[in-house]
Amino acid sequence: MPLSPALSTSAPAWFKERATNAWSQFQTLPLPSVRDENWRYSNAKSIPLESLANADVPDSDVVKVAVAASVELEKWSARLVFVNDCLAASESSQLPAGVICVPFSQALEQHSDAMREHFMQRQMQLGSEKFAALHLAMLKAGTVVIVPRGITVPAPIEVFHWVSGENAAIFPHTLVIAEDNAAVTVVDHYRSCTSEAGFSCAVADLIGKPGSHVTYIACQEMSEEAQAMHLSSTVAGKDAQMKSFQLQLGANWSRSESVSDLVGKGARSDMLSVSLPLGDQIVDQRTLQNHKAPNATSDLLYKNALYDSSRTVFSGLITVDEGAHYTDAYQTCRNLLNSDTAEANSLPGLEINADQVKCSHGSTSGPVSEEELFYLKARGIPDNEARRLIVLGFADDVIQRIGNDAIEQMIHARVEEKFARLG
């Protein structure tokens, strides 16, 4: 059975209309070509659209196992578990009063106005219009978080998205709205129940109103037969501080598109990522730091440690609009190549239209430094262990910028676990 949209009858009319339009858009839009600049070095044909199927309602055994495995952070304010886009568990008693953290379908019914205003309002710019349309058409699960003015959510909100069944596709959605001076951290996990092929096509939109603090973590650990797509955007209002982190460990092909709009004076956006591809894994990442307001800062650091015959693509662009004076924008991509058949492609870009701008980008690709290796070995550490330490340090350098100990430890542990899979 090929993919087909299954509209919820209880959704508001405006949503049904958008979903219907999105489906026809998905069907009309051509598959991106490798000649498209946004798909250079990549190939949309990696997603086996023909063989994908709607994910079935999962068996209770599958649900049980998934829920039991949905344990990462010790402390959380709320926790939601979805299996095949069906809510399997939800716990939100730790949330401060007034904070909304509900499954997507509930948000559509209960917070229709806020949803209408903020839901998928941003035009895709990085090449995946077709997949954003597919997401919208197929969407039925995910999390909507609305934090009222001035409220800080103390511990992270943690969400698990599981996919189960051969060639099953899920479409997890995340929408976070932090009102003025609110603060919240949200962690999304994308996982497969088995080693089967499957597809996750996720969208995460984060809206930071003036003075808010939003930290968003996406941990993609799908099966190595699966494909994963993650389309995210952040909007940083005046003096808002946004931070997003991408951990790309699973899937044989993953693509993330991350956009940061800096729309308010004094806004800041940090964009971080770590990937550790092995075997034939392909990690394709596209980013946009979009400066629309003056005196804003964006800082991007993406690091890839490549093994075996894996491939990475990093394509990043900083745009500074006319009038976005006194912008500070930085972009760095570092690739550590650990095998003779691994391949790293970097496309760091700048488009500057304003004055009094401090902008730079840097990209390096190379092996583990011989000097570093020598230093560790001179202290009696064997070659393998020395390399492991260096690569972990390489990743930790990014992880430490998250600024939350529990999350940093969790991510470090995930990276270490993946590392253990290396021969």
Next chain:
Amino acid sequence: MSLKIENLQARIGEREILKGLTIEIKPGEVHAIMGPNGSGKSTLSKVLCGHEDYEVTGGSATLDGEDLLSLSIDQRSRAGLFLAFQYPHEIPGVTNANFLRAALKARKPDGEDVDAIAFYRQMYARMDQLEMDRSFTGRNVNEGFSGGEKKRNEILQLMMLEPKYAILDETDSGLDIDALKIVSRGVNAMRSAERGFLVITHYQRLLNYIQPDIVHVLMDGRIVKTGDRSLALKLEEKGYDWVKDEALPAAA
């Protein structure tokens, strides 16, 4: 004939820094301005040179009768005002020799160039006085210079441009004793009946080498005390508090 500053008031943003400063430097005189941190010493030098961060809100400044405040930064320089910067800027890719030639050429009538041979002869002589290596001419202005090298370079520019009035802004900061002696020797060589100096410093030490005729104490944007060299010695011995105590009732 003098550099005359009368009731000068200036601010940066909303903050008033100079609140009515008066001082007159005649050719041949060396004035020192001392004062605690934040009293407005560096502001004075930047305001006189026309730095755009500062807004003059009152008073006047004239150079030999010419209204300084109506001139652009470079016009003030060519009128004869020189500032030895506390933190000299690095100019990437521009060599010292090219920079000095450009500055000298700017003082000549349109189309007239600097005589290259005379220029190098004079520059080398001045550099010898400051014990500067010849390789300095080919290095980029202040780029990668040590603190002492930068200050020496400021004095070299002073010697080459031969201004009517020179302001030395904390020229002693960051200098070891040997460098201080060399820099002072350069300044003293430039002292003459035709040239006035304003030496801004936090410490008395510099004044042992560049001996001032008149010493002013600057506090909270005003000159609160003026005396001869002994005032500097007293400040070193007793600090600034006693001046404050003396000044406050007078102001009340």
Next chain:
Amino acid sequence: MSAELETPDLSDIKIDSVGDFTFPENNVYDAGYGLSEKTIDYICDVKGDPEWIRDFRKKALKVFNEKPMPTHWATKDLENIHFDEFRYYLAGDRKPKKSWDDVPEEVKKTFERLGIPEQERKFLAGVEAQYDSEAAYSNIKAAVAEQGVIFVNSTEGLHKHPEIFKKWFGKVIPTGDNKFSALNSAVFSGGSFIYVPPGVKVKHPLQAYFRINSEQFGQFERTLIIADEGAEVMYMEGCTAPKFDTATLHSAVVELVALKGAKIQYVTVQNWSSNVFNLVTKRGVAHEEAEIRWIDCNIGSRLTMKYPGVVMKGRKARGEVISIALANNGQHQDTGAKMIHAADETTSNVISKSISIGEGRSTYRGLVHIPKHLKGCKNNTECDALLINPKSRTDTYPAISVRGSQHSTQHEASVSQVSAEQIFYLMQRGLSEGEAMSLSVNGFINDLAKEFPMEYSVELKRLIDLEMEGSVG
């Protein structure tokens, strides 16, 4: 048809400012407007091209017609080129001149107006200078010829040295490389052909001056330089063009071949007037331990698209691009570098500096490619952009592709302005704001300007001072 050029009446010369003047046209051969097989037959007939070149040109025309404009990544301004509105072949006098005295007075005047210094004119004894599409003057310095160096225009190279010409022509840049290399392959005329025999180190740079002097006339030079094993040569190319009311197209192809241990340096200082489309393909192949350096300065033109490349085909080959671009109002400098590593231990270096003035736009595009199975390749890329005015624009689009764990690449790019404190410092020493800005801009490119031969770096400074006029205050 009169084959003689008359000495022009000086009152016919319109002079406004540097580079902005034209002489009356005295064209003998003219292929007319537009491009078709007929145009190509006309060119071949006039030039007496051999049959294989006629075939080559016609095949190229086909490729050109089939290729789309690269507007999916490049500027849409390319759509404003109307190929039917150009003349594709025009020659003043087909026979290259053999001595300076034979050079038409009007060409000499042109050189004079361009401010080529007296002593540099002595250099012209060894110059291949192009006036419109045929060389108006050609004379190889005796010493160079004695060393066995061939330095002629490309037509002469094709006719007199077919055994070398044919072997390398179109091999570095295939016809179908891009739409404009195909266009050039169809209608090329002029340009230089140089062959340096094994071990010969040419002491003096070989020079050529290019100008466009007929309204709406496209110029399509084809240059081929071969440095045989251990040979060394430096080639210098300088261009200025007068201003015209309608667009002018310039689309050159330059191919360099550096055989084992050879070294080629190709220096360009270009100052097109701001109605010129300058769409150039330049590439070199460096064999084992050979070195190719592109030293490139782009000033002026409406749109320049030029990404000099080096294919490092032999072990330990080196490639370098040193590039300065300056874009003023109405100008877009879209320049960069392509470094293709195709052998072990090859190294490449790219240093690019751009200056955008007024509403000028400068773009850097880079490609670094280190494919599989290679060892010990290195690339270093630095690109710095300087923005002078609030409406100045700069873009950077590098692409770096590395495979394997035995290489290292490093790319750094920055965008900056001349700081207010720097201007204050310079003005405090008596420089006007404009002088302070000019000095700062010259400082910004100083380390690269040093890479140009002396007379070029002096000219460069003069051009920058001229461009900076009126940019501040």
